[in-house]
Amino acid sequence: xTLRIDRLAVIGVGLIGGSLARALRDADAVGEIVGxxxxxxxxxxxxELGVIDRYTHDVADAxxxxxxxxxxxxxxxxxxxxxxxxxxxxxxxxxxxxxxAKGSVVDDCRHAAPELLPRFVPGxxxxxxxxxxxxxxxxxxxxxxxxxxTPLAENSPDAVGRVxxxxxxxxxxxxxxxxxxxxxxxxxxxxxxxxxxxxxxxxLARLKENDEIFRYAAGGFRDFTRIASSNPVMWRDICIAxxxxxxxxxxGFADEMNELAARIGAGDGEALLEIFDxxxxxxxxxxxxx
Amino acid sequence: xTLRIDRLAVIGVGLIGGSLARALRDADAVGEIVGxxxxxxxxxxxxELGVIDRYTHDVADAxxxxxxxxxxxxxxxxxxxxxxxxxxxxxxxxxxxxxxAKGSVVDDCRHAAPELLPRFVPGxxxxxxxxxxxxxxxxxxxxxxxxxxTPLAENSPDAVGRVxxxxxxxxxxxxxxxxxxxxxxxxxxxxxxxxxxxxxxxxLARLKENDEIFRYAAGGFRDFTRIASSNPVMWRDICIAxxxxxxxxxxGFADEMNELAARIGAGDGEALLEIFDxxxxxxxxxxxxx
Numbered sequence: 113x114t115l116r117i118d119r120l121a122v123i124g125v126g127l128i129g130g131s132l133a134r135a136l137r138d139a140d141a142v143g144e145i146v147g148x149x150x151x152x153x154x155x156x157x158x159x160e161l162g163v164i165d166r167y168t169h170d171v172a173d174a175x176x177x178x179x180x181x182x183x184x185x186x187x188x189x190x191x192x193x194x195x196x197x198x199x200x201x202x203x204x205x206x207x208x209x210x211x212x213a214k215g216s217v218v219d220d221c222r223h224a225a226p227e228l229l230p231r232f233v234p235g236x237x238x239x240x241x242x243x244x245x246x247x248x249x250x251x252x253x254x255x256x257x258x259x260x261x262t263p264l265a266e267n268s269p270d271a272v273g274r275v276x277x278x279x280x281x282x283x284x285x286x287x288x289x290x291x292x293x294x295x296x297x298x299x300x301x302x303x304x305x306x307x308x309x310x311x312x313x314x315x316l317a318r319l320k321e322n323d324e325i326f327r328y329a330a331g332g333f334r335d336f337t338r339i340a341s342s343n344p345v346m347w348r349d350i351c352i353a354x355x356x357x358x359x360x361x362x363x364g365f366a367d368e369m370n371e372l373a374a375r376i377g378a379g380d381g382e383a384l385l386e387i388f389d390x391x392x393x394x395x396x397x398x399x400x401x402x
Numbered sequence: 403x404t405l406r407i408d409r410l411a412v413i414g415v416g417l418i419g420g421s422l423a424r425a426l427r428d429a430d431a432v433g434e435i436v437g438x439x440x441x442x443x444x445x446x447x448x449x450e451l452g453v454i455d456r457y458t459h460d461v462a463d464a465x466x467x468x469x470x471x472x473x474x475x476x477x478x479x480x481x482x483x484x485x486x487x488x489x490x491x492x493x494x495x496x497x498x499x500x501x502x503a504k505g506s507v508v509d510d511c512r513h514a515a516p517e518l519l520p521r522f523v524p525g526x527x528x529x530x531x532x533x534x535x536x537x538x539x540x541x542x543x544x545x546x547x548x549x550x551x552t553p554l555a556e557n558s559p560d561a562v563g564r565v566x567x568x569x570x571x572x573x574x575x576x577x578x579x580x581x582x583x584x585x586x587x588x589x590x591x592x593x594x595x596x597x598x599x600x601x602x603x604x605x606l607a608r609l610k611e612n613d614e615i616f617r618y619a620a621g622g623f624r625d626f627t628r629i630a631s632s633n634p635v636m637w638r639d640i641c642i643a644x645x646x647x648x649x650x651x652x653x654g655f656a657d658e659m660n661e662l663a664a665r666i667g668a669g670d671g672e673a674l675l676e677i678f679d680x681x682x683x684x685x686x687x688x689x690x691x692x
Contacts (some may be wrong), residue, residue, distance in 0.1 A: 301619040310681040317684035329591040340685040344678035362663035366656040373652035388634030391600040394607035
């Protein structure tokens with residue numbers, strides 16, 4: 113893996129963008145790093161921490177002279193970012209992103225900057241913490257974590273290879289799948305569980321004795337609902353961006369809960385045991401292999 | 403708190419029963435401890451570990467001469483246990499239990515041994531781990547944990563006071579509520595979350611690319627589904643025992659998921675943000691105060 117990035121532009125210098133910058137810097141794979149964002153305090157902190165060399169609030173300025181642009185803005189800000197890159201991306205430069213849904217980001221690029229599609233290689237690092245902002249970023253975030261690339265028909269093998277090399281330098285294990293398949297897999301493993309946690313806590317919070325209910329919640333409840341403390345704005349954006357995959361999966365889960373309620377109502381112990389056995393076996397197998 | 407138990411009978415010497423025995427022994431609050439169960443290996447291990455002094459496989463034998471009987475058998479075995487205690491419980495002795503649902507246990511006593519109702523003080527320690535058996539028991543399991551007693555109209559204040567004292571000696575914080583209220587609170591905080599975890603893992607395991615899906619599951623998924631590794635037989639029993647409270651709550655959760663699916667399908671970001679904000683605020687408040 114030999115990839116040398118002379119100038120990297122990081123649009124959105126938070127946990128995801130900041131950690132990529134740190135990892136590439138640590139690997140000595142990058143010359144200059146230009147940060148771009150809206151919040152001055154965060155960007156100044158990024159310079160102080162040595163995560164970026166300088167910053168601008170303007171996407172086109174950040175992209176000028178860059179050979180790689182990493183877009184790590186919220187999903188709701190993707191379209192404007194692509195619009196700003198449309199005229200500004202230097203010839204030969206590549207764009208990749210870190211968005212948690214891929215169909216919506218590809219659509220955003222297709223609508224706002226269709227000329228960029230051959231040079232936009234969509235990606236999603238399966239990594240993160242509950243924290244936000246550059247102060248939470250660290251170089252090892254992507255080490256031994258999976259990064260999914262969803263290459264487009266318009267991408268050249270060389271473009272995909274360079275983005276792959278960038279993530280491998282950070283220590284990630286890179287795999288490729290289609291945009292649609294990515295969005296289904298993530299709906300199942302990440303977006304749906306977040307909806308259950310948010311939905312459960314919200315439902316309990318609306319019960320009339322909710323203070324008492326939370327008081328009696330045991331340790332398992334704490335783990336189970338940890339993801340309900342995630343950023344609400346980010347999750348609103350993810351839900352809307354991945355609505356096509358997530359909506360049907362949520363409806364399917366509601367059916368599963370209704371069936372379980374019916375089995376419980378009927379006192380059908382055999383059916384319940386079958387479900388719980390199958391779930392425990394799958395969960396234990398998953399933990400053993402991960 | 404001065405309570406002296408001359409002879410304690412523990413029916414079901416697993417994590418819950420074994421930990422009570424250890425805690426009372428450590429506090430020097432008990433003379434002899436007689437264990438009762440079906441598995442010889444577990445009971446012999448309990449003697450070797452010093453958790454109990456001797457054992458029998460017969461409930462009536464275990465109760466003979468005891469002044470306190472702690473019933474820590476699976477919910478599905480409660481009725482037979484009460485039937486066996488009916489004639490055997492010495493005059494003046496008390497019975498309490500550790501079952502996760504209280505309505506069904508009280509029903510079991512009412513049907514199998516109605517004469518015991520005045521001396522049966524139902525209880526539920528909100529404590530446990532994913533492990534089973536006496537080897538997993540430890541004296542500090544109940545320290546600073548909540549124990550809910552659901553006293554019956556038939557109980558004397560003295561009987562309730564003695565069971566309360568027993569748990570306080572173990573370091574627990576004892577509260578009292580009605581049987582019905584207990585079952586609703588536990589359905590919300592424990593039984594419902596377990597159903598979501600079992601249901602989610604089962605649904606994903608039945609998807610056709612389930613191997614791949616579990617492969618891409620991130621860290622949050624591991625925490626979220628930990629409780630799906632719990633004992634399936636125990637959970638079958640809990641579901642059936644607490645069906646009156648749990649069934650409607652599951653159906654309510656299914657409605658919540660269908661509403662969320664509709665909001666997502668409609669792209670209603672404002673409604674989603676409101677739900678996620680409310681959930682995050684409740685969850686953060688709960689964590690701060692616990």
